Structures are given as structure tokens and as C-alpha cells.
Amino acid sequence: EAGVAQSPRYKIIEKRQSVAFWCNPISGHATLYWYQQILGQGPKLLIQFQNNGVVDDSQLPKDRFSAERLKGVDSTLKIQPAKLEDSAVYLCASSMGQTSLSGANVLTFGAGSRLTVL
């Protein structure tokens, strides 16, 4: 089966500019996640969608980050305006389930989008 697709793979922007990342999850996966991974750290959840609804966005800096999953399939993460500390890899992942109540929730990740803010 096709994996999780992400684009672009690399992006370099100046601070205060905007950037958008795109993710297409595995077909049939209801849940989609966006993680931020800063060099040397583990992935940090930014937002979790169940179909096209938001399940958890408690760690999303809403003053500058936004995400949408309009048709319950692919998703876009936007940063506007970008700050130096936003330099990171943005990982998209998908899974069939939402919570461990319905069985183990195994995530499949894309290759990530590496953002450098100068």
C-alpha cells in the first residue's frame, strides 16, 4: 500500500514569512496527526484529526499555526508568520483508530518536511 505522502521535503524561509505543508495519509486511515520534531528531540504532537474534526490541538501555537483537513483525507499545516524557533521537521502520521480504547493505535509516518527559518 502507498505510504503517507508529505511535501515539500525541504523548505527554507526568512522569519516572518509563511509556509504550508501538505500531507496525504494512508487510504482509509481516519486519524491524522501533525508532529513537530526539533533536532535531538522526540516528536511533539501539534494537532490530531479524526476524519475532518480536531481531537487535540492543545499544543498548537494557534497565534501562528493553523491546520485543516477539509474533506477528511489530506491535510495542510500552515505557519504564519514563522519564527526562528519553528525550524524543525514537521511529521505527518496517520492511523486507523483514534484511541487505545478501540485497540492499539499504530502510527504510520511520512518522511517529514524539514523547515529552516533564517
Place this chain on the structure above:
Amino acid sequence: SQKIEQNSEALNIQEGKTATLTCNYTNYSPAYLQWYRQDPGRGPVFLLLIRENEKEKRKERLKVTFDTTLKQSLFHITASQPADSATYLCALDGTTSGTYKYIFGTGTRLKVLA
């Protein structure tokens, strides 16, 4: 708040030896604990999971133990090979303060020396 700790220092071991990685957590009630492998420039890849009521799980050269009393999981790679060199992440799939959360540890970088 919930916390997951993995050994942040890199682990260097000789080929053929057993690598043991540790994952400790607090303020969390995981239904499952999962281990992922991440290679440079790639997303994490799922390896193995263990349920809260299981003590040990094996898959080929991999073994995971889970102690909910100690709030700790150990991840073992036996007969390690240079190809096992990567960063290994543990992830908790469960609840904290009544809210469902799926969170990752910081990862441990393993280097297997030939």
C-alpha cells in the same frame, strides 16, 4: 503533566552484543507502550507494542518488557548489527488525567560498532 524519559545520551555497543534501551514515564496510564525506530532524514517506523497487562513481548531479535509498577519499559536488541544503528523512540498510547494522549519520548540514539 505527563513525562516520558529515555536515555538522552547515545548508546554505543559492540556488534553481537545485546543493546538495552530504557523508557520511564510518569503521570500516565498507558494502555499500550510502543517502540519505533527512526533513521536520519526519515519518519519513525513502528517496531513493536506491548499491552499494559503483558510483561514481555518478542519479535525476532527484539524483546520488550513492561513494568507498570515501576512505570518502565526495557527494549532489547539481541545479536546487534551495525544496521541496527538508529534512534529508538518509545511512545505511550493511553490516558493522562482522563484525557487520551499519544506521546513520544525523546529517543535514544544507538550505534552498533563493527
